[in-house]
Amino acid sequence: MPQLFSPRADARLRVALALGAGALVMAAAAGFVYVRSDRAWRVGVAAPQPIPFSHAVHAGGIGLDCRFCHAGVERQAxxxxxxxxxxxxxxRQVWNVAAQFAPLETALALQVPVPWASVHRLPEHVRFHHGAHTAAGVACESCHGQVWTMPRTVKAETLSMAFCLGCHRDPAPRLRPAEAVFSRDWQPGSASQPTPADAATPRLQHFGVEIPALTRCSTCHR
Ligand code: HEC
Ligand code: HEC
Ligand code: HEC
Ligand code: HEC
Ligand code: HEC
Structure with missing residues (x-):
């Protein structure tokens, strides 16, 4: 039987196949790295807002408490x-630049909520409750970062399932005493605070936290 392909053609085919397989592996690896990156989770990406609101000015500069504007955090979902x-x-008194505040006047006249854009929506199948976290001693900062330094509001953490479980598997070291939940300069184990290791067990008992329940699928999923 005569040779159909020259040895050179065979060699070329082998090289082409090897390169093709290599490219597929690289593409899969790049995809794998990307879906796990902060970029895919839109960490640090601001949303267009009806008014250029700044937490750095209001919560930072003027020093307004988070609860002044987000009144549900202590009790509601x-x-x-x-x-x-x-x-x-x-x-209406200070810094009254009418054009800039037009969306507010419109919302007021129509009796509808101001159309703020969100950077933190979870998928429909996930359950979340702010009040439960605030009451257990979890600070806003644990999930939202240092919001009072942000000129434009961005996501500071992925809020992925892995992020949530990272704390739910062992929340004790991340919990604060009730009076420090809204503090902006609290440090674990600082000043008169007990160290997390010493504090963990009594604090968990104090807040009634039950660890196995926190990692159950039904805790977070509908
Ligand atoms: C306690 C009073 C107070 C409240 C409540 C308040 N602001 Fe302000 N805001 C100020 C002051 C004071 C300034 C000017 C700060 C400065 O001089 O840098 C300001 C500045 C601004 C500016 C322009 C300055 C900048 O650089 O961003 C915008 C826009 C603004 N506020 C929007 C809002 C919106 C939207 C709300 C409601 C969610 C709001 N403010 C609630 C007091 C307030
Ligand atoms: C003067 C009112 C005001 C205060 C005080 C304030 N916020 Fe806000 N916050 C807003 C407004 C208005 C928005 C929507 C516009 C934006 O995202 O910038 C917002 C948005 C947010 C969001 C994003 C919500 C979403 O759907 O993605 C978070 C998180 C947040 N605030 C946390 C905080 C924290 C933490 C504090 C205290 C350090 C705080 N805020 C203090 C008015 C306020
Ligand atoms: C354990 C993590 C966690 C903590 C702690 C936390 N948040 Fe959130 N926050 C979230 C998640 C997750 C969402 C998105 C909720 C959704 O899509 O149902 C959110 C959404 C928000 C929103 C959007 C609007 C809304 O009505 O929910 C605001 C505003 C906000 N958080 C402010 C705060 C403030 C202020 C604190 C501190 C008192 C705080 N959060 C503490 C995780 C957290
Ligand atoms: C820094 C720690 C921490 C992080 C991060 C965290 N949690 Fe929690 N979470 C807790 C603690 C502590 C409790 C227990 C509260 C209690 O026992 O009352 C809790 C309770 C809950 C509950 C039960 C609420 C209820 O009604 O009793 C849900 C649901 C929940 N978390 C969802 C989430 C989701 C979703 C995320 C991620 C977006 C998240 N948590 C991130 C600490 C955390
Ligand atoms: C502490 C809260 C929490 C617990 C407990 C939890 N999940 Fe999740 N899960 C989440 C969050 C938050 C997301 C959504 C992340 C996103 O896409 O924004 C999620 C997403 C998912 C998804 C969709 C994945 C995707 O890529 O979109 C599946 C499937 C899932 N969870 C299954 C489970 C199973 C099975 C369990 C029990 C072994 C479980 N989860 C326990 C918080 C939790």
């Missing part, structure tokens, strides 16, 4: 968003 009245209470 949703943190809640400020109404037009909350802003206009100050902005």
């Amino acid at each position: 949703a943190a809640g968003m400020p109404t037009a009245e909350t802003c206009l209470g100050c902005h």
Whole structure:
């Protein structure tokens, strides 16, 4: 039987196959790295807002408490968003740039919520409750980062399932005493605070935290 392909053609085919397989592996690896990157989770990406609101000015500079505008955080599932009245209470007097605040006046006139864009939505199948976390001693900072330094609001953590479980498997070292939940300079084990290791067990008991329940699928999924 005569040779159909020259030895050179055979060699070329082998090289081509090897390169093709290599490229597939590289593409799969790149995809794997990307879906796990902060970029895929939109960490650090701001959303277009109806008004260029700045937490750095209001929560940082002026020093307003988070609860002034997000009044639900201590008891409700949703943190809640400020109404037009909350802003206009100050902005009809100071810094009244009418054009900039037009979306607020419109919302007020139509009696609808201000259309703030969210950077933190979880998928429909996930359950979340702010009040449960605040009451257990979890600070806003644990999930939202140092919001009071942000000129534009961005996601500071992925809020992926792995992120949630990272704490739910062992929350004790991340919990604060009740009076420090809204503090902006609290450090674990600082000053008169007990160290997390010593504090863990009594604090878990104090807050009634039960670890196995926190990692059950039904805790977070509907
Ligand atoms: C003066 C009112 C005001 C105060 C005080 C305030 N916020 Fe906000 N917050 C807003 C407004 C308005 C938005 C929507 C616009 C934006 O995202 O910038 C917002 C958005 C957010 C979001 C994003 C919500 C989403 O759906 O993605 C988080 C998280 C947040 N605030 C946390 C905080 C924390 C933590 C504090 C305290 C350090 C705080 N805020 C203090 C008014 C306020
Ligand atoms: C306690 C009073 C108070 C409340 C409530 C308040 N503001 Fe302000 N805001 C101020 C002051 C004071 C300034 C000016 C800060 C400065 O001089 O840098 C300001 C500045 C601003 C600016 C322009 C400055 C900048 O650089 O971002 C915008 C836009 C703004 N506020 C939007 C809002 C919105 C939207 C709300 C409601 C969610 C709100 N403010 C609630 C007091 C307030
Ligand atoms: C354990 C993590 C965690 C902590 C702690 C936390 N948040 Fe959130 N926050 C989230 C998640 C997750 C969402 C998105 C919720 C959703 O899509 O159902 C969210 C959404 C928000 C929103 C959007 C609007 C809404 O009504 O929910 C605001 C505002 C907010 N958080 C403010 C705060 C403030 C202020 C604190 C501190 C008192 C805080 N959060 C503490 C995880 C957290
Ligand atoms: C820094 C620690 C921490 C992080 C991060 C965290 N949690 Fe929790 N979570 C807790 C603690 C502590 C409790 C227990 C509260 C209790 O026992 O009352 C809890 C309770 C819950 C509950 C039960 C609420 C209820 O009604 O009793 C749900 C649901 C939940 N977490 C969802 C989430 C989701 C979803 C995320 C990620 C977006 C998340 N948690 C991130 C610490 C955390
Ligand atoms: C502490 C809260 C928490 C617990 C406990 C938890 N999950 Fe999740 N899970 C999440 C969050 C948050 C997301 C959504 C992440 C995203 O896509 O934004 C998620 C997403 C998922 C998804 C979709 C994955 C995807 O890529 O979109 C599946 C499937 C899932 N979880 C299964 C489970 C199973 C099975 C268990 C029990 C072994 C479990 N989860 C326990 C928080 C939790």
